[in-house]
Amino acid sequence: MIFDIYYRFYNITHNKTLSVILAYLARFLFFLRFLLRAFNQKKENVYMDERSALELLRETSPQSDSTPDYSTEDVCEEIILSIIVPVYNHMDVLKRCIDSLIDQETDYTYELLLIDDGSTDGAQLFIEEYSTYKNVRVFHQKNGGIAAARNTGICHARGHYIMFVDCDDYVHKDIVEKMIHKAVESNADIVMCAHNLVRIKNGIIKSTLPNIDPQINLLGFRNGDEIMNYAGLPWGKVYKRFLFENVRFFPGYWYEDNIIHSLIFTQCKSFCYLPEVLYEYQWHESNFSHIQGGKGQKKGVDSYWILIAILERYKQLNLEQGATFYTMLLRHLSAYYYTTVSSLSEDIVQAMFILGREQLLKYKPEKKVKLPFMLWLTEKAMIHNNIALWRLCSVNQ
Numbered sequence: 574m575i576f577d578i579y580y581r582f583y584n585i586t587h588n589k590t591l592s593v594i595l596a597y598l599a600r601f602l603f604f605l606r607f608l609l610r611a612f613n614q615k616k617e618n619v620y621m622d623e624r625s626a627l628e629l630l631r632e633t634s635p636q637s638d639s640t641p642d643y644s645t646e647d648v649c650e651e652i653i654l655s656i657i658v659p660v661y662n663h664m665d666v667l668k669r670c671i672d673s674l675i676d677q678e679t680d681y682t683y684e685l686l687l688i689d690d691g692s693t694d695g696a697q698l699f700i701e702e703y704s705t706y707k708n709v710r711v712f713h714q715k716n717g718g719i720a721a722a723r724n725t726g727i728c729h730a731r732g733h734y735i736m737f738v739d740c741d742d743y744v745h746k747d748i749v750e751k752m753i754h755k756a757v758e759s760n761a762d763i764v765m766c767a768h769n770l771v772r773i774k775n776g777i778i779k780s781t782l783p784n785i786d787p788q789i790n791l792l793g794f795r796n797g798d799e800i801m802n803y804a805g806l807p808w809g810k811v812y813k814r815f816l817f818e819n820v821r822f823f824p825g826y827w828y829e830d831n832i833i834h835s836l837i838f839t840q841c842k843s844f845c846y847l848p849e850v851l852y853e854y855q856w857h858e859s860n861f862s863h864i865q866g867g868k869g870q871k872k873g874v875d876s877y878w879i880l881i882a883i884l885e886r887y888k889q890l891n892l893e894q895g896a897t898f899y900t901m902l903l904r905h906l907s908a909y910y911y912t913t914v915s916s917l918s919e920d921i922v923q924a925m926f927i928l929g930r931e932q933l934l935k936y937k938p939e940k941k942v943k944l945p946f947m948l949w950l951t952e953k954a955m956i957h958n959n960i961a962l963w964r965l966c967s968v969n970q
Contacts, residue, residue, distance in 0.1 A: 575600050580770070580782050589783055607969040611950070617961035619923045623931055626924035633921055634874040636881075637825025639717075641724055648814065649731040654683035654753055655814075656736045657726030659719050662694040663741045666855070671703060673743040679750035685709045686726045691716030696740075720822035720829035723807065727817050735814055737807040741855050748851040752811045755845050763837075763844040764811045765803060768852040784850055798897045800844050805834035809852040816840050819890055823882045827875040828913070835883045835901055839892050873913035877925055880905055880932065896942045903944070904970075906933060907951040911967035926963060930955045 578599050582592040656674055660667065674685050685708060689697045697713060704711045712725055723737060734756060738744060748766065756764045767784035807830060820836045822829040892898070906929045914925050933955050944952065947970050954962035 583782055603969065607965065611962065611965055614961055614965060616957075616959045618958045619927055619960050621920075621923050621927050623927055626927040629920060629924045630874050630877060630928070633917075634871045634878075636878045637823070639721075639824040641821035641824060642728055643819060643821060644728050645818070646729050646731050648733060651682050652684050652732040653681045653757075654734045654736060654749060654811065655726070655730035655732035656683060656685050656738060656749075657688065657723060657730065658686065658738050658740055659688050659690055659722030659726070660692060660696050660700055660740045661690045661716070661719070661722070662692050662696050664694045664696050664699060666741050666743075667696055667699060670738065670740050670743045671700070673746070674738060675703070675706065675709070676746055677749045678746050679753070681749055681753045683708065683749055683753075684730075684732060686729060687711045688722040688725045689713045690719070690722040717824055718829075720826065721824040723829075724821045724824065727821060730814070733814055735812045735817060736810065738852075739808055739854075742808065743853050743855075745851045745853075751847060751849070751851060755847060756811050756813075759843070759845050761843045761845045762813045762816060762841045763800070764847065765844065766809055766847045766851040767849055768809050768854050769850050771853055771855050773855055798838075800838050800841055801834065801897060801901065803838075803844075803846070805838065806830060807833055808854070812837065820886070823879060826879045826882070827872045828879050828909075831879055831883060831905070835905075836886060836890070836892075839887075839897065839901075840890075871917070873917060874921065874925070876905075876910050876913040877928055880910070880929075884932065884936075894936065894938070896938075899936065899938055899942050900944065900948065902933065902936055903948045903951055906955065907948065907963070907967045908970035911964060915964075915968075922964075923960065926955075926960050930958065 575596055579592050579596040582595045582599075583589065586592050586595070658670065658674070663670075671685075671687070677683070685703075685706075687700045687703060687709065689700055689712065691697075691714065700711050703709045710729065712729065714721070714725060726737075727735065734753065736749075736752070752764045752766060755761070769784060770782040772782070816837050820832060820840075822832055887894075887898070910925065910929055911922075914922055933952070937956075947966055951963060951966040951970075954960075954966055
């Protein structure tokens with residue numbers, strides 16, 4: 574919530590510091606309103622059984638049967654970085670994206686993997702023009718979504734590090750030099766950079782919003798896992814290759830980005846954040862995030878299926894199910910989980926609540942975990958089967 578409020582104020586003031594202060598003041602007022610509503614909230618139970626809830630979700634948007642490919646090419650000692658760019662259409666901005674990656678000012682050796690995911694507007698032919706570059710590799714596949722395209726890139730990556738760039742974004746000419754230098758110098762598993770959010774409408778830039786320091790926007794991890802407070806977006810980061818050795822994006826689902834927080838950050842032992850803006854994120858009407866955020870999208874149910882897939886993979890990798898894991902699960906089951914289905918029918922919302930509650934009770938540790946107030950209240954709401962309080966907590970985080 575704090576990010577959204579900040580951006581709204583920045584559009585008015587065009588002053589970063591003032592916008593942050595006003596955003597926190599507004600957040601405090603929202604919190605006071607929340608307390609008043611929570612105090613007067615009547616308990617509302619859900620009596621749907623888990624089997625009926627599961628059948629309803631399957632009827633609404635079935636679970637994907639796609640299995641990721643975990644094969645990989647061997648590392649090439651000379652290649653430091655593999656940059657993976659999933660390409661699906663966007664002919665109007667594709668050249669800018671690719672050229673920004675081709676023209677990097679760096680002494681580090683890197684390869685550029687362009688993954689055509691069944692483009693239909695000529696992008697599939699356009700990227701072939703770059704196949705003559707010695708450090709560019711072009712792949713074509715049937716349309717399977719951005720998760721499948723990224724997975725193809727991971728399987729063919731030969732670098733010691735991996736970076737993702739969306740084909741409608743572009744990067745600064747020194748992103749490779751600065752991020753790889755920091756990664757090598759610090760031996761960090763992950764290096765992140767700041768980014769701009771460029772809002773575009775009808776091809777015209779409406780505003781450029783500077784990145785707010787992620788440390789200001791603490792998400793609620795208070796158990797020594799600072800990295801979990803940073804945005805779980807694939808782009809704007811450099812990853813050591815081993816982090817993706819046994820991890821892939823889950824094809825067939827929306828919200829595939831969730832693996833970054835849940836399966837990548839949880840493996841990370843050290844990270845660095847560069848406050849310098851090196852990535853330009855273009856946010857326009859054709860962004861897939863607009864489709865995902867639209868009302869009545871039945872694929873919103875994928876937030877449950879992706880959670881199940883993540884939990885299964887989490888166990889397969891034998892990752893620690895401690896305080897960080899439980900906090901992450903609670904965050905998924907509140908602010909993020911509810912908003913994906915809030916515009917769907919009441920039956921679906923109740924089904925999501927019941928099945929989410931089942932997972933919470935399944936993984937709740939015996940030892941008490943220190944939680945921020947809102948997540949603590951979310952936990953109580955789910956344990957005591959209070960869907961009204963769960964809704965209220967979810968929309969106020």
